[in-house]
Amino acid sequence: MNNNFTVDYIILGCLSINPMSGYDIKRLISISTSLFYNASYGSIYPTLKKMEEAGLVEAEEAVENGRFKKIYALTDEGRKEFMAWLEEPPHPIVIKNDMLLRLFFYRQLPREKVLAITAAHIEQLKAFKLELEEIESAEGGWADKYQYNTLRWGKDFYDFQIGWYEKLLHELENETIK
């Protein structure tokens, strides 16, 4: 585990809160961190296996509601590894922003199409923000002050984006930028 910008630590982090299955990890991520850090089944399950072999996690096969489950928990070694990671300074942010990539080339598109796409994008951002607020009101149990702040970042980031594209749209409509 030489590179500390991998899916390994989000998994260790989930298990540091509670022992859980790969499916639980995926669900926890999707309702809490997916906006700023996501992971797929295709990385979660192989990584759990790899970390079990490395002695960072242990699996206990359990039956819950009559359904088979493999509950993973941190070992002492795993918790040590996670805490060491937690103290390190963070890596720079990595973004794939498809809208901005397209914007970079929009000179080649007729003005009215740019306006339409931008307006639609603003509506989509507003819809995503609403979704996030629904998650906020539905959940609540797991939220300590730090976790709550990551959720607040999500909302603030949507507000930033919505405001930014609204300003752009108005400028394009009024053609005040040269």
Added chain:
Amino acid sequence: MNNNFTVDYIILGCLSINPMSGYDIKRLISISTSLFYNASYGSIYPTLKKMEEAGLVEAEEAVENGRFKKIYALTDEGRKEFMAWLEEPPHPIVIKNDMLLRLFFYRQLPREKVLAITAAHIEQLKAFKLELEEIESAEGGWADKYQYNTLRWGKDFYDFQIGWYEKLLHELENETIK
């Protein structure tokens, strides 16, 4: 090219501005879009080869300053493909934000370490913003109004992040959040 959230279109986009080599594409990306959409040599060169076979780009072997270069240019087919992509609505943003991921778990870290990491992160963001402003004053030739706006987004996004973490830091210092 079924999935339109791949490296293919950023390459077609670069070539839509000017014919250039894989090395040129990498450099153009790193000084213009890397903040919101990056690509590595390991994806650029194989993709150029794949798209040449598919007839979307053509290579011309040239000698520039006595140095061998493979200049790629869009074919009519390639430009058609790119323009079709450009009209589509964008995919949602994808982020890997290591700082926020760590924040999600910071309850497990002593308060003073959280404060120190957050303060250091703010300084790093300010340094990155300065770097971006240096790129801005160095370049200028390629900047049409849309391209300039993507650069402005970068600066605005740094301002948003700096402000956000400064607010967080003050709240943590004063412990006004429950």
Added chain:
DNA sequence: AATGAATATATCAAAACGATATATGGAGAA
């Protein structure tokens, strides 16, 4: 003449994605 930086192409192992296969339990409808 030597060194090192920038230019330029290319490849490879490891990681991650995205989609899908498989299977079961539970809820509600027909």
Added chain:
DNA sequence: TTCTCCATATATCGTTTTGATATATTCATT
């Protein structure tokens, strides 16, 4: 009751992407 659909749960697989490195050449500096 049985059928269907959805949520739960684990797992895999081809493709894509990353990150690092290998190789080679030119140019400017020492």
